[in-house]
Amino acid sequence: MFGKSNKQKDLIHFGLLLALVVLVNLLASSVVLRLDLTEEKRFTLADITTDFLSEMDQPVFASVYLSGDLNVGFSRLSQSVEDKLDEFGVYAGSNLDYRFIDPNDSSDESKRATEQFKELGLEPVPVYEAKEDGSRSRSLVYPYLILQSGDTEIAVNLLENMPGQSGAENLNASVEALEFKLIDAARRLLIDEMPRIAFLEGHGEYDEIDVVDITDALSRYYQVDRGNPGNSPEMLAPYEALIIAGPKKEFAEDEKYAIDQYIMHGGRVLWLIDALGVTMDSLQHSMQTVGLPMDINLDDQLFRYGFRINPVLVQDVQSGMIPVNVAPAGQSSQFVPMPWTYSPLLNTNSGHPVTRNVNVVRGEFVSSIDTVGGDLNTTKTPLLRTSRYSREMEVPVYISLAQVEEQPARENFPQSHIPVAYLSEGAFTSAFLNRPVPPGVNGAGLERRDRSVPTRMIVVADGEIIRNEVHRRESANPGIVPLGYDEVTRQTFGNKQFILNAVNYLTDEEGWMNLRTRNYRLRLLDRDKVANEAGFWKAINMGIPVLFVLLAGLLVPLWRKRRYGKE
DSSP, X not given: OHXXXXXXXXXXXXXXXXXXXXXXXXXXXXXXOOOOOSTTOTTOOOHHHHHHHHTOOSOEEEEEOOOSSOOHHHHHHHHHHHHHHHHHHHHHGGGEEEEEOOTTSSOHHHHHHHHHHHHHTOOOEEEEEEOTTSOEEEEEEOOEEEEEETTEEXXXXXXXXXXXXXXXXXXXXXXXXXXXXXHHHHHHHHOSSOOEEEEEOSSSOOOGGGGHHHHHHHTTTSEEEXXXXXXXXXXXXXXXXXXXXXXXSOOOHHHHHHHHHHHHTTOEEEEEOOSBOOOHHHHHXXXXXXXXXXXXXXXXXXXXXXXXXXXXXXXESSEEEEEEEOSOTTSOOOEEEEEEEEEEEEXXXXXXXXXXXXOOEEOSSOOOEEEOSOOTTEEEEEEEEOOSSEEEEESSEEEEGGGGGSOOOGGGOOBOOOEEEEEEEEOOBOTTTTSOOOTTOOOTTSOOOSBOOSEEEEEESOSXXXXXXXXXXXXXXXXXOOTTEETTTTEEOSHHHHHHHHHHHHTOSSOGGGGGGOOOOOOOOOHHHHHHHHHHHHHHHHHHHHHHHHHHHHHHHHHHHHHHSOO
């Protein structure tokens, strides 16, 4: 009887223990509990990311082509992609799945993938490595991922490639950008209705063909329109952002009022304004020109918002190249690239989402910007600046192509980091404060405001930043040069990425762009110590584990003998 009672108690205890284990497992499956011990919290997703993934209601499949025989750096990036997708899967559940595909194997799937890359304009990245025998091997890497939902696909370039940075730095930047890139693509893939933005027309702004490349890039995020609101502020109301790209003609007061009230009601504006009326086209026809101020009647409005675009031209030792004919007179042309100090390569603000990990931006006849006023309701952040060796040229500025023959001496460029682009955020004062509504304004349905709701604007003292080159403009099939691509040096500058980021930041209500500020500190090995102390650390790594095994083999029997042996 006594034994039966103990047996029942054991069964009850076992049943309770089993029920507790089942309950704990059920709770663990419904509660996400993760511990990130890294200093930069690299395995912790932002709240905005987890909310989006948890609310996904459509299945998304990711095909990752960064696979196969990869070197150490790309293997690390591939592993980071897998880790990030696993983290996403914790919150997205069955709505997210992925697979890795080696595009270099001989399967039909890999062949279809490489053909698809060609259609999308995604080129493989050649990787050169030194072998032990001193020879160099070349392999092709496809650092791409394709997200698919239904019949819609979006390609993602996983590799950041900043000129001037080492391979390790670029791969680290690529890991930093993973969360933003993957979420950005997923949002575009699942969006129901695209927001609308508009290019302003009617004041000599760039034609559609001059901004066709950036328009194509923006159309992946927005419905892009063009037009002139005239004297009606209400016509701008449906648009998330307004782009004013290189106007050359004067704005009427009723047009300025329409833009002002658009801003007062929360509209976002990207101002790309030239202070001087000078272009490379004018130089190519006459070899020389004079830069004079161009009055388009926006100075007072921008001043009220806190900015003054100075009527100067910026020269910079860090500059782009232009082709110059160096052949003697009477001989066939021979063009050589020469530095052109009126095309500064503008440094970006590495701490801001708009310009983080963006290559230098090429400008053309750029002016400087001063912030004015002491409005405590707005905050201003510089986005683009000149290099350490630059200067401002007061108007009138005599400009000649013969100046390329002058070697720029750094002592003649005493100014540093001249700001040419600013972001301003906050509540702006109306440019028409204490002024009557201009005659002819058609805005009866829109309440006048003298102080804006919290909003944003970006002011750039160069309209050329957004313009792509066009060959055979008048032909039936004009040639469009990608924005930021320099045909002389065959480099791609950061113009397109800067404009795209600027518009995305202006329209970002929820803070998605802040994901671009992820910062993982690069911890590199000391090459001298690796070379001089490699043998010592190899001995430590190999010897200590063996020593522990020997000690365990010696001490455990002694302990067992002492513990269980007869006295």
